[in-house]
Amino acid sequence: MPEKKVKEKDTEEELLSAAKNLDGQFKEHSVAEFFKKNKQMLGLYGKVRTLTMVVHEYVTNSLDACEETGILPNIDVKIDELGEEYYEVTVTDNGPGISQENVGKAFGKLLAGTKFHRMMQSRGQQGIGAAGCTMLSQMTTGKASKVITGRGNGKAISLELTIDPKMNEPKITNLKELEKEFKGTAIQAKFKGTLYRDSDQGPLEYLRRTAIANPHAQLSFRDPSGQKFIFKRSHNQNPERPEEIKPHPKGTTVDDILSYCKTSKGRTVATFLSNDFDRMGAKGIDEVKKRVRFDMNKDPKTLNWEESEEIIKAFKAIDFIAPSTDALRPIGEDQIRKSLQSIVQPEFLTVLTRKPAVYAGGYPFQVEIAIAYGGNAGKKAGEQTQMEIMRFANRVPLLFDAGNCALTKAIQTIDWKRYDIKDPETAPVTVFVNFISVHIPYTGAGKQAIADEEEVLEEIRLALMQTGRKAGIYIAHKRREAENQQKREMFYKYIPEICKAFSAITKSNESEMRKNMEKLVLQKLKLEEAKDAEEKARVDKVLKEDDNSFITKPKAEKAKETKEKGK
Ligand SMILES: Nc1ncnc2c1ncn2[C@@H]1O[C@H](COP(=O)(O)OP(=O)(O)OP(=O)(O)O)[C@@H](O)[C@H]1O
Ligand SMILES: [Mg+2]
Known part of the structure; x- marks a missing residue:
């Protein structure tokens, strides 16, 4: 191949003209x-x-x-x-x-x-x-x-x-x-x-x-x-009006200080800090004063980058009370239950609103979780029903960018087998997660995925484990019931064939053998039924003790009940 000639050096003149050309292309553009x-x-x-x-x-x-x-x-x-x-x-x-x-x-x-x-x-x-x-x-x-x-x-x-x-x-x-x-x-x-x-x-x-x-x-x-x-609305009252809170010192950056101080009504840095920040009492101001080298009586509008850095360093070293969480407005367990019962109509439902917590030191947040099983829970995928994840941030559904979102990641770290969900790909389960905060750490302006804040991931995991345990009790019970039923059906199906084969080998009376065999199986099944009833009573008791778990009677049972009443 012929060697390509590389131009080694532009002349000074050419370089200058290229630089001027670049200057000419310099333009401002708006956010729009x-x-x-x-x-x-x-x-x-x-x-x-x-x-x-x-x-x-x-x-x-x-x-x-x-x-x-x-x-x-x-x-x-x-x-x-x-x-x-x-x-x-x-x-x-x-x-x-x-x-x-x-x-x-x-x-x-x-x-x-x-x-x-x-x-x-x-x-x-x-x-x-x-x-x-x-x-x-x-x-x-x-x-x-x-x-x-x-x-x-x-x-x-x-x-x-x-x-x-x-x-x-x-x-x-x-x-x-x-x-x-x-x-x-x-x-x-x-x-x-x-x-x-x-x-x-x-x-x-x-x-x-x-x-x-x-x-x-x-x-x-x-x-x-x-x-x-x-x-239709299932609740006739608005959530309490959300309250505005002040920024907490632990969630503040140098840049925030410089922008807040420009609009502050405080006449000194000390009054700016005490007016404009959450949990900043006289003690906090004294602690900051001890740690900065400039005069806290100066006009906050004159704060420069280095001084703001000193403030942030002081904030990091001081122990503040965690931010107030009064401003958070969760949906509430009762409302979530009503909504899911009316829209998803599951067979079993457990709901939990966790206590407020704080992420990045300065932002209060709260997590709400519900696990719904059976009924219309889960997502239809052809013949299969898969686990459905419903993510919400401040009550807004997040339908996109699931893989990139802390809520999905937290759900994926759960070992569902522990809660008797062998494979989420085939489970009629809906997991509902609502993350609320005064500031949602979205990963982008499209607002569909939440960033992996450590505290957020941990809170969601804890809530999932708490609700997962309750769902697991119910699901395991249902599985055992189904297995026993299958066993019963199998016994009755194979008794005639087994007896036929045995009587042919042993030359004994087939109908006699069948009667004895049926007696034996009936005895065993009765024993098992007693065990099943005991187990059902235990599950009902455990779930009844818990205000947040609900079993909706399957439709067939309901119909039978009404018929009996009508007799
Ligand atoms: N239906 C509405 N009724 C009353 N005010 C509205 C309505 N829609 C928009 N606004 C006003 O217009 C503003 C701009 O809305 P926009 O959706 O662009 O931004 P935002 O809701 O403040 O934030 P985001 O970009 O995260 O949605 C809102 O902050 C609100 O003050
Ligand atoms: Mg908007």
Whole structure:
């Protein structure tokens, strides 16, 4: 092969011109332009996934807005097919509405919203979900998104909007006052390159799971074929309004200190620390004072990087009381039970809400687990029923990126055989996990997987082991019952054949032998039945002592019972 000539050195002049050329290419871009190019980071990729993610963004916003303002949510979702791989999504809520001043930013500016800057349990936290959908809609169809919003105390407004990606600002057109009154928000947007599927990761499954984790919400859905679904609320009260908490010193970084100090009302570093942080009493301030070299009476706005580093070093060395966990709002064992009983209808169910804990030193969190067995529990995969994992973060179903999520990883580390689940691939079991926190450590802006925080993994494992033990008692009992039944059937099936063969060999009376054999088997079975009844009583007793485990009588037994009563 002829050797390729390599140019060893550019001339000085050429190098300079290349550098100038590079300078000329230097440009600034907005966050909107960034996400326009990287929409996959928002989870907006894949034909089916995109449509589910859009529904997710709008529905979580509606639920957050309703709960924060004490309104029992009624949310209506419609998906219409407009053409090939072309759909329109409409979500209407009965929430507080959005002011004319903020509505453009809410749906037309990335990184804008009411949730990012606070430590409070909510579904949304970044301020990009709704505007991300507006941008995807305009990118794939060239069309604007439509919004109607009102507060029920005057005229509602309707408008159309797109985002100017260069400026990351909304462009509003057709702003009108409506004649009729309307309370809530309706958003309608079109998307091309998407596909509606009634699958594990489709919008219907997303809404079904949303209903399970939000028994106070009423959800209705019309799919593209016109089929309607209603998930009625099973609880008539909103969860207690989530509270905002201050950041805990142990979960704070140098960079956080520098950004918090800019907006603090504290006039000295000492008052800034005591006003703006959780668990920072006079003792804490004294401890920090002993450990830093600058004057704690200085204006916090003048703190520099090195001084903030000193504060963080001091925070690390001091023992603070763990962050307050009052702000957490779990679903609660009773509500989870009602939801799963009505939607999954299992034969056996055990539920557990663990006590709050703290991850990364500064973020309170709590884990809720339920294990459902039998009935409609599990996931159908052809002829088989597999273990189904339902992951939730702050009551939001997580349908994607399961392999990358701490919740799945914790479930996979459990040795299910210990709980009589020999193979999760063939078990009619649903495992429900809800992780709640004032800050969910998502692995990406698409918010579908939770990072492997050590404390989180451990808490989930403990909760799974606790609930697994109870489920195991029931499952083992059911297995033994089935095995015994099988044994009985086998005895009766083979007695005639065995007797026939034996009588032929021994030349004895076949019917006599059969009678004796049946007597013997009956005796043995009676003994076993007595043992079974004893075992059943033991299992019932163990599970009855536990407030959180429930056995739903199988349908056949129920029917028999009613018939007997009717006699
Ligand atoms: N249906 C609604 N009712 C009332 N306010 C809403 C509604 N939808 C959106 N908003 C407002 O618009 C803001 C922006 O919504 P967006 O979904 O972009 O961000 P977010 O919910 O704050 O965070 P995330 O990006 O994690 O979803 C919200 O913070 C909220 O203040
Ligand atoms: Mg949102």
